[in-house]
Amino acid sequence: MLRIARHSPTTRRTPRRLLAATAALLSLSFTGTAFPRPVAAATEPTGDPVPVTSAGPRVPTGVTAGVAVFDRQTGTFTELLDAAATFRSASVVKLLIALDFLWDRSPDTIPAVDRTRLDVMLRSSQDAAANHYWSAHGGPAIVERMVTRLGLADTAPPPAGYEGYWGHTAMSARDTVKAYRHVLESAPAPVRDFVMERLRQSTRCASDSFDQHFGIAAAFDRPWAVKQGWSGRYAKGNCGSAGSTAAGGIDAPARASAGAGGAGVDLSRPALHTTGTVGAGDRSIVAVFTLHQDGTSYGKAYTDLGRLTRSLHVPGGTAPRGEWYGTWGQDVAVRKEPVVGGDPLTRLPAGVEVLVGCQKKGQLVSVPPYANDWWAYLPQYGGYVTNVYISHPDNRLPDVPLCTGQK
Known part of the structure; x- marks a missing residue:
């Protein structure tokens, strides 16, 4: 036409x-x-907003995905697709970094500088804040501690040779659900409220100028809370009034020769992940991890992840009008x-x-x-x-x- x-x-x-x-x-x-x-x-x-239903995850051609949706009201998973498959986490690991720091601390008593760092790390996915905690608190040891504390089955520190790259931490969709369940159901109330409040206030433009309101944030009306992840050789960030010349996928870039990690985690293909909660009372926990073909643009990955997320059965989620x-x-x-x-x-x-x-x-x-x-x-x-x-x-x-x- x-x-x-x-x-x-x-x-x-x-x-x-x-x-x-x-x-x-x-x-x-x-x-x-x-x-x-x-x-x-x-x-x-x-038309009028309608509950989101699904006949099963619809994964776009060329996309590798791991999906888990957990309904906290019924205590059941409504979607599971390769939920134990591991992906390099990109910025999703920032949730574990924050929980590790707050494990024996109250957000009400930590220094103001740490409140500020945690705020921008969770709301705007600032890499500098993650770098600080990774360096100051043992790097891979952070992941090892959280695996033990939360009983994570698939999560592992970055592979040998990549210990400094927190974004190469291996995570799965089902482990991510378990991490959110800890925040919502087991963590002290001040920690729960501090973390979830910041994920609810996720900024459209991340600190590296990437538009991070994809996946959950686009597929459902509020209330939602998100921690997103992206890593790869995307052209550049372009969020904000003037655009940006930031390099793409700087959440923990793979070396040029990187392939599969030590635990079989792909370190090279472009990654885009959406995780968080949807619905009143954080009814559903959603974790969608995706890898895309080499050369995929940010816009296409953003679109493919959005289509996949919109196909899911997420109790409490409402599709926006339009x-x-x-x-x-x-x-x-x-x-x-x-x-x-x-x-x-x-x-x-x-x-x-x-x-x-x-x-x-x-x-x-x-x-x-x-x-x-x-x-x-x-x-x-x-x-x-x-x-x-x-x-x-x-x-x-x-x-x-x-x-x-x-x-």
Whole structure:
């Protein structure tokens, strides 16, 4: 199907090959290299929020996954898929690092500097804070202590030669569920409240400028709490008003020659993990670990993990209203109002799928050979993107309502 391009009151269709020849001219609303625009219909219906149900995890092609969903209300797992398989943890291990430090300490009595470090490590996944605790408290010994304390079956320190890389700690989905159950059901109340409050306040932009509101944070309405993980040779972080030149996957980079770790943990393929709780009273604990094919972009990994997470049966979880659409372009700006100008609220990972809540007319945006004055409101970002960058052949998206009220 061909994209309708509107350059004047006369509407005409433009062959897609023209885009490939002219997209490099693009300079409005994003920086960097333009990408061919795929055409993809919405994948989720619009309507009242509905409980999330599942016929089993649906793992996208090319993705390796380990999944566990535990319903705390019934005391049963509702999803298990290779739940004992081990993955390099990336930043998920920061949960264990925090619990180790707080094991015999109260958050109410620790020095202010430690409260600040733990805060940014849990909310914004700051690597510098994890480096501090890893160095100061024994590195691999942290993992060994937590394995014993929590009775973890699959978790192991980084393999030989990678002792300094906390992100190479091996973890499984079922062990991650056990760690969250400890926080919620066994840890002293001050520790439980301190940790969970910060995971509920997860920032969209992580400290390394990666958008970390994927997986659980995108698949379900609040309340949720998340600790995410990412590691790999992604192009760069791009979250925030100005984008970023941060290197991708710096949570504990593998050496160029790294393959399988000492415990059979893959240290090379791009990793993206979403873990946390969903629903009132933290009803469900969700752990989804994924590896992606070499060369996978952050946006594609983000999208594939999102589709997998949305396929799960998560008691207490509610699907957000809206339609899921693909996007194209790099560093596409999300703006407070449907106009170009000023600092954007943030920028989208290249090619990521987004939830569109409604749409309205705004400033005409011309990206030869396209022109469009419709803008899509993204409720999970709190702003608009021009429909030029939405992967659909029509200027106005079908089955997406008009924005009303203050939007």
